[in-house]
Structure formats: structure tokens, C-alpha cells
Amino acid sequence: MKIKAVLFDIDNTLFNTQVMASNSRRNAVKAMIEAGFDVDLGGALSVLSKIVRKYGPNYDNHYDRLLEEYGLAPNHRVIAAGIVAYHTTKIAYLVPYSDTIPTLLQLRENKIKLGVVSDGLAVKQWEKLIRLGLQHFFQAVVVSEDLGVSKPDGVLFSRAVEMLSLKPTQVLMVGDRLRKDIYGANKAGLVSVQILHEGSSKRKPKNQFEYPDYVIEKIGEILEILV
Numbered sequence: 001m002k003i004k005a006v007l008f009d010i011d012n013t014l015f016n017t018q019v020m021a022s023n024s025r026r027n028a029v030k031a032m033i034e035a036g037f038d039v040d041l042g043g044a045l046s047v048l049s050k051i052v053r054k055y056g057p058n059y060d061n062h063y064d065r066l067l068e069e070y071g072l073a074p075n076h077r078v079i080a081a082g083i084v085a086y087h088t089t090k091i092a093y094l095v096p097y098s099d100t101i102p103t104l105l106q107l108r109e110n111k112i113k114l115g116v117v118s119d120g121l122a123v124k125q126w127e128k129l130i131r132l133g134l135q136h137f138f139q140a141v142v143v144s145e146d147l148g149v150s151k152p153d154g155v156l157f158s159r160a161v162e163m164l165s166l167k168p169t170q171v172l173m174v175g176d177r178l179r180k181d182i183y184g185a186n187k188a189g190l191v192s193v194q195i196l197h198e199g200s201s202k203r204k205p206k207n208q209f210e211y212p213d214y215v216i217e218k219i220g221e222i223l224e225i226l227v
Helices: 016-036 040-057 064-068 075-093 101-109 122-132 154-161 177-189 219-227
Strands: 005-008 111-117 140-143 173-177 192-195 214-216
Touching: 005 140, 005 154, 016 040, 016 075, 040 064, 064 075, 101 111, 101 219, 111 122, 111 154, 122 140, 140 173, 154 173, 154 177, 173 177, 173 219, 177 192, 192 219, 214 219
Parallel strands: 005 111, 005 173, 111 140, 173 192, 192 214
Antiparallel strands: none
């Protein structure tokens, strides 16, 4: 059946989340050190990474926990310095991959409907789309928080398909993660595409549902699939 819509993950699909996060955290810790946090940069970054893994990326008090790990009492100046540096750097790195916008424009020109299926907090994911300048491209945006489930739950993919008034076999899903994006898309009956940007995880599928229908290295290659 002819593909009539393309759904996208956001992080590490439309823009480089890994680079944004690593640089933002590095600059945050640097700013905290400049504000009086007397630690080694490399060591503190390692500790911060463990905190992020433990509490998740959407936790609000990473830097409070970082000070605690060093046996220090809360220091509002140090914490604020980290928060400001993090967000300043984050905004600077919130830019689409170079071929994201040209590809979306071409897909729209070809009368292909566009949508997003993303895990995360709705406000934060919408903030990314707006800062990336991409929000106006999508006719369907589904974020896990709004439905109370996370990928690979098929409800997320099915809701997006429903919003576009299409059948699953008419919709192509593009994402970087086998377990979250490919598994979920395959289980929901969509056509699955794994995108492997430079630095992406390249682990092997663990079950039949983690095998993508297509593998690409740049978003622009979607156009070749749709020919």
C-alpha cells in the first residue's frame, strides 16, 4: 500500500540530542566550578551522568543531588549557575540536522502527511519542536505523557495514525531506537525505518519486532524509500 504519511521521533532523529545534552551538562558543571564548586570536571561529569541515569533526564534537582554526592550542603548560587549554563547551551544546540527541514519541505510538497511520536514530557517535547522551528510541519503530534504510556506501547503509534485518518500500513515511522521506535512501529503495523546518525547506537535486534523494514543514515534518504 502506498505510503501517505511519515511519523518521526524527535530526539536523535530530527536533531542531535546526544550532542546537546553532553555539551549542556559539561558547561553546567564548568559554571558550577566557577561559582565555587571545588571539584574535578571529569569526575563531576561522571557523577552527574550516574545521577541522570538514576533519576531520569526530566528530574528537576540533578545539581542538588550532585552537591549531595560530594557531601555538600545546598548552595543556591552554585546550583543556579549550573541551571543557567545548561539552558543557555541547550538553546544553542537545539538546531535540526542539516537535512531535516529540506526533507520535511519536500515531503510536504509531495503531499505526504507528517507527524511526531515521542516519549517525554509534553511541554519539553513541544519546546524542542518550537525552538527547532518545526512545529508547523506536523499534523499529528503524540507525546507519551499525554497518553500515560511510553514507547513501545502501540497506543502511541495508533493514535498518530488515527489523527492522520490513515491505515497503519500507509504510515512510515522513523526513529533511532530499536526497542522504542522500531519495535513499537512494527507491533502497531506501521512501516519502520531506523535512522543511524553518526554516533547512534548500532546494537543488533533482539527479537523479530526489532528488525526495521529500512535502515537509513540521513533523513533525506526517506525520499528514496517513497519513490
